[in-house]
Amino acid sequence: GQAAPTRINYTEPPFEIFRSLEGVDFAARVLQTKGNVVISGRSAGQGTLMGIDNVDFSKVAWFRDDLFPAHPFRYLDLLGEYEQAAIVPSGIAEKFQLKPGDLVSVGLGDGMIEFVIVGILPYWPSQYPDQSPFVIANLDYIYDQVPLIPYEVWLKMKPDAKVAPIVTKLLDNGIELASVKDVRSELIAQSKHPTRGGVFGILSLGFIVSVLVSLSGYLLYWFFNLSGRIVQFGVLRAMGLSRKQLTGMLLLEQLFTGGLSIVLGLLIGRVTSILFLPFLQTSENIDNAVPPFRVVFEEQDMLQLYGVIGFMLLTGAGLLFLHIRRLRVHQAVKMGEER
Template sequence: GQGGQGQGQGGQGQPGAPGSGNEPPPKLRYIEPPFEVFRELEGVEHAARVLTAKSNVVVSGKSLGQGMLMGIDNVDFAHVGWFRKDLFPIHQNLYLNLLGQYEQAVIIPTSFAEKHHIKPGDLMNITVSGQPVEFVVVAAVPYWPSQYPDEMPFFIANLEYVYDQAPITPYDVWLKMKDGAKVAPLLESLAAKNVDIATVKDVRNELITQKKHPARGGVFGILSLGFLVSVFVSLIGYILYWFFNLSSRVVQFGVLRAMGLSRRQLTGMLLLEQAFTAGLAIALGFGIGKLTSYLFLPFLQTAENVKTQVPPFRVIFDSRDTGQLYVVVGVMMLTGAALLFLHIRRLRVHQAVKLGEEK
């Protein structure tokens, strides 16, 4: 969840208040409530202050337009922010450590650095609440949590340094919640402690809403139904194949048993046969399926999604779905093995040999 905080103001009158005349509106002065309150809330694992503000960017006296300044406390953000490991050349904490080592440090997007030929060590001025603040570029990263570099470049800096140079402005509070923890009790606790919350955004509710979207449910329903039908047909075909295969080889099994092959050896032979035929086919099916997914699933993106999707599209295999597939395949193999055991136990050697003599 997120909540903006900041309360109190300077001056006597409100803008446009009766009797204010043509006097300029008083400048707002924000007072920061104690942040420890958020860490002590029930159900909260970690909390972090995150300031986001549109700012003008100047490098070497040249204005480079607007960007989104994000002020953070690096240690808190390391516990709360979610990073995808394959998006960064090195571990994300090494970038956060740079913020801790240099007070004036700023991390910029890779695309912005390449476009304007900015490298680590360059100076940069970013306007915060009308106050120009000087920063030193320490690193460039392709992506950052909650930021979209294609829409607007981001600049990650130390929150305390920003507040040392510019007036305090309301910031967001990012909370890492424990499993099953609710947001409503937090708001009641904060209200009891006289901490006003401007807005609340619960990502978990958004995820639930997206999962219940009709289009998503329809696509997943069709895929699940197709999977169940194909599994059912494959299972029936597998069972029928083994049933008729074993029935047609009764004479062969009888002769082998009469020649001295034990029941255990005959069972092992058939299990190996099953593993080399069905097992090889199943292994090839898994391999070809994964390869096909990697090759063709990226084509499901539309032209617009390719440009705006952050982080970029990737193919993932959910461990839960993969586990269900393994269970289904295991049931199929066990069914075949059970049929095999039953058939061998019911096999009467003398009848099979006699049947062979009649033929």
């Protein structure tokens, strides 16, 4: 029989094809391969060597600015300044006392590649620093040192662009794909996950119930409060207090009682959210929470909340105006009558 090949040689298709695909804004070559990370002659264990083209990567990857000591593009600039430049995670830098200018090597199947550290940061797109250390380096420099290794092509798509026509076009051009991963379809699948639906359903139901209870309690309070004080209002009106002054007095009363409770409720709600929402992380994803869980106050949700509060206040004010308009002084003030 035929002897099994001892080596596989890969050929790289022209990259311009990916950039010119319909529905694609930007494309970037991204190499992710496992290797043995060596620092000062000591092995730091297996890590991920990630090779990128810094300009293309800046257009395709998504960065969250608040996760980095400096703007992420500053690190990409440093990669472009030095051919052998590399970025390493904070965890491994602290463990081995690394600083910019130190050397780090990555051993692959075809040899050892040496890099110079130019940046240290906690997170990087698609990497899990707690599971394995990463070394971010220039893709062309890696391919100067070792033979071609299969890489991924990251595409930044237009909002409504479909993936299937792209795959067909690439196959027509003779480019075979090992796998295709669409983040948008993954997000849709995750949004339909039963655990997520259950948690969001409980939160939504809790919000609706609390709003209904608050609204009904608020309206009942004002109705009985106004009904019980008709004699007082009548006396005040008979003493010369105008309807406008009486309305203003009651509105101020409403503002100082209801307004204070609303402000306190919003502050307590925000603090409670920051303290307790992280406990809603599901057990299956808590280990892979990179970047860490973040409590976000969506502007649209806050506007809905303000809308409900505004409706409650306007309803209370409307009830108040209606009650004062119907108030008849000669009926309210009668000798010996109490209500």
